[in-house]
Amino acid sequence: xILASDDINNRDFKEAFIGNGFVGQRVLGEGEGSGFFPGxxxxxxxWFGSDDDPDIHSHHxxxxxxxxxxxxxxxxxxxxxxxxxxxxxxxxxGMMDRFGGIHEDYRQELDLKRGIxxxxxxxxxxxxxxxxxxxxxxxxxRHNRNxxxxxxxxIPEFDGxxxxxxxxxxxxxxxxxxxQTFTGRTQFLRxxxxxxxxxxxxxxxxxxxxGAITAEEKQAFERHILRRIRIKAESGQxxxxxxxxxxxxxxxxxxxxxxxxxxxxxxxxxxxFEKHIQAWAKLWQHHIELQPVRLQKLVNASLYYFYAxxxxxxxxxxxxxxxxxxxxxxxxxxxxxxWMAPAMLAINPPMAKPFVAYRHxxxxxxxxxxxxxxxxxxxxxxxxxxxxxxxCTRNETGRQLHVVSExxxxxxxxxxxxxxxxYMTECGEEVILQSARFWASRVSWNETKKRYxxxxxxxxxxxxxxxxxxxxTNVSAVQTLQAAADILKKRGEVVPELWTDIMAHxxxxxxxxxxxxxEHETYNGEVIKQADTSLMxxxxxxxxxxxxxxxxxxxxxxxxxxxxxxxxxxxxxxxYCILHEPEKAWECLIDxxxxxxGPFLQVSESPHNETRCFMTGLGGFLLLIIMGFCGxxxxxxxxxxxxxxxxxxxxxxLKQAANGTSFKDIxxxx
Numbered sequence: 001x002i003l004a005s006d007d008i009n010n011r012d013f014k015e016a017f018i019g020n021g022f023v024g025q026r027v028l029g030e031g032e033g034s035g036f037f038p039g040x041x042x043x044x045x046x047w048f049g050s051d052d053d054p055d056i057h058s059h060h061x062x063x064x065x066x067x068x069x070x071x072x073x074x075x076x077x078x079x080x081x082x083x084x085x086x087x088x089x090x091x092x093x094g095m096m097d098r099f100g101g102i103h104e105d106y107r108q109e110l111d112l113k114r115g116i117x118x119x120x121x122x123x124x125x126x127x128x129x130x131x132x133x134x135x136x137x138x139x140x141x142r143h144n145r146n147x148x149x150x151x152x153x154x155i156p157e158f159d160g161x162x163x164x165x166x167x168x169x170x171x172x173x174x175x176x177x178x179x180q181t182f183t184g185r186t187q188f189l190r191x192x193x194x195x196x197x198x199x200x201x202x203x204x205x206x207x208x209x210x211g212a213i214t215a216e217e218k219q220a221f222e223r224h225i226l227r228r229i230r231i232k233a234e235s236g237q238x239x240x241x242x243x244x245x246x247x248x249x250x251x252x253x254x255x256x257x258x259x260x261x262x263x264x265x266x267x268x269x270x271x272x273f274e275k276h277i278q279a280w281a282k283l284w285q286h287h288i289e290l291q292p293v294r295l296q297k298l299v300n301a302s303l304y305y306f307y308a309x310x311x312x313x314x315x316x317x318x319x320x321x322x323x324x325x326x327x328x329x330x331x332x333x334x335x336x337x338x339w340m341a342p343a344m345l346a347i348n349p350p351m352a353k354p355f356v357a358y359r360h361x362x363x364x365x366x367x368x369x370x371x372x373x374x375x376x377x378x379x380x381x382x383x384x385x386x387x388x389x390x391x392c393t394r395n396e397t398g399r400q401l402h403v404v405s406e407x408x409x410x411x412x413x414x415x416x417x418x419x420x421x422x423y424m425t426e427c428g429e430e431v432i433l434q435s436a437r438f439w440a441s442r443v444s445w446n447e448t449k450k451r452y453x454x455x456x457x458x459x460x461x462x463x464x465x466x467x468x469x470x471x472x473t474n475v476s477a478v479q480t481l482q483a484a485a486d487i488l489k490k491r492g493e494v495v496p497e498l499w500t501d502i503m504a505h506x507x508x509x510x511x512x513x514x515x516x517x518x519e520h521e522t523y524n525g526e527v528i529k530q531a532d533t534s535l536m537x538x539x540x541x542x543x544x545x546x547x548x549x550x551x552x553x554x555x556x557x558x559x560x561x562x563x564x565x566x567x568x569x570x571x572x573x574x575x576y577c578i579l580h581e582p583e584k585a586w587e588c589l590i591d592x593x594x595x596x597x598g599p600f601l602q603v604s605e606s607p608h609n610e611t612r613c614f615m616t617g618l619g620g621f622l623l624l625i626i627m628g629f630c631g632x633x634x635x636x637x638x639x640x641x642x643x644x645x646x647x648x649x650x651x652x653x654l655k656q657a658a659n660g661t662s663f664k665d666i667x668x669x670x
Contacts, residue, residue: 083172309322309323319333356428376438404438408432
């Protein structure tokens with residue numbers, strides 16, 4: 001449950017991540033402060049006071065990026081929010097950071113079970129050789145989405161004064177307008193973000209235990225606020241400074257709410273820690289237990305990153321890097337519907353609700369996308385932000401229409417296992433029906449060959465460019481039409497004859513030499529980016545013989561480039577489990593391990609890039625365990641299993657997994 005670093009410099013810049021389903025924050029090696037990019041760490045975070053006062057300068061990394069919030073959209077993605085996580089310590093001659101002094105007994109621990117990051121060290125200042133022992137804890141409250149707490153305890157090994165600096169800093173935020181700052185016992189930083197002018201408020205207040213404040217200085221600038229306190233210190237006597245932070249957006253009465261929130265938190269900080277830990281414990285009731293231990297740690301980390309970024313009661317899906325990184329700025333892809341949500345649906349259905357609810361909440365944008373192409377229904381975008389309108393600027397990848405089917409498939413799966421009949425009746429069924437109407441208007445009848453084609457598209461394999469008749473896209477369209485037809489039949493409504501005709505006469509390109517599906521009509525053995533045709537085995541389950549399934553996986557697996565991206569091996573592994581070849585599936589899992597990055601087990605898109613934390617890959621990793629080794633499937637209001645465990649995994653225990661409106665423990669053995 002503990003991931004740890006013993007290097008304050010963390011030279012690969014893989015900062016720890018905390019989150020509460022609303023806000024996500026990367027945290028520096030110092031244990032406070034926002035994440036930053038290499039090359040900028042020689043810039044001062046802030047300076048204040050007089051130039052002749054030697055203890056007032058701070059030399060943290062330049063404040064750029066590191067904190068994202070659900071719902072804080074501009075037209076193209078999530079906007080970074082001001083830095084709230086700074087609580088710097090100084091000994092009177094310098095401020096503690098990674099760049100100055102000596103850091104002894106350093107350790108930073110991310111407690112996955114409790115959602116708390118703790119940093120401890122003995123710091124010896126450059127300026128005067130004074131030593132201090134420090135312990136900093138930071139959390140984003142899981143029980144109160146607007147609350148964050150940073151708590152630092154210092155034991156100075158000298159008599160004199162110590163200093164703490166609390167800042168709220170928006171200088172790295174380009175999209176903020178009309179900034180307002182308020183200083184007082186509670187300090188506030190407010191702005192209006194992006195073209196929609198989304199109101200954002202960050203507020204903080206301090207509590208000191210074990211020492212008396214002898215001086216306090218406050219300064220307000222255009223985009224940031226500073227509060228510096230001086231505390232009388234005695235050698236060996238602990239002093240604890242707790243910073244409570246309110247982070248909110250688009251809520252009525254936020255100034256009052258912020259003041260009440262931080263005051264309440266500081267009245268009893270320990271109670272807030274207890275409530276936070278209890279909220280995490282409730283999440284961890286839905287868990288996966290297995291051996292070996294090292295694999296268990298990867299599972300714990302993977303679930304942690306999902307639980308830290310999802311909120312069951314809000315329609316906030318996840319982009320490929322979620323709230324944990326700046327990759328793709330939080331925009332939504334098919335990654336969410338196919339790679340992430342199904343894992344949550346199996347182990348903790350309420351955490352899958354944000355994925356399906358996001359799609360329904362953006363239906364109007366998807367309708368506009370369809371209309372733009374002269375089609376009916378909903379064309380779910382390749383990349384989307386707040387509205388569901390297509391925001392992809394690349395012609396090729398923007399035509400990955402298979403996303404329409406993956407959106408519909410997740411809605412169907414959600415209805416089959418969640419027990420959430422109200423959502424399905426009011427929302428989910430309509431998503432499926434409108435997706436089917438899109439396909440019915442998008443296909444074209446080939447009179448010469450007496451078949452339906454889907455032309456002018458990009459495959460899941462993005463290396464192809466624009467082609468005709470991608471096998472996976474075509475069969476996915478058929479399955480979407482079938483899912484919609486089932487809904488109409490259940491309602492006692494007539495299934496359009498066109499739908500039935502499309503399902504009966506859809507063209508699926510075929511490689512007759514190998515007797516397997518052909519990726520697209522003109523495919524000729526080129527290198528492919530990722531799993532494409534093998535998706536016909538899983539998740540689409542297109543009727544193929546056992547030999548055709550195995551040959552499809554094996555052939556296209558040989559076409560991946562060196563350093564293939566993470567999702568491909570996950571889906572191939574599930575395919576091998578369907579074929580009851582667990583050791584081949586285990587080899588696919590081993591393929592995933594180079595993607596995990598220490599010390600905090602974030603993952604990258606490929607072994608050779610640093611696109612992280614790549615939630616798509618973590619979803620694929622969990623899917624291989626859940627839907628591969630455990631053989632989980634969704635049908636008829638319950639979760640079924642067909643285990644296929646490799647020799648290395650004697651058993652997998654799905655704790656409180658989905659079971660309609662309730663939950664159940666499932667034990668899968670070899």
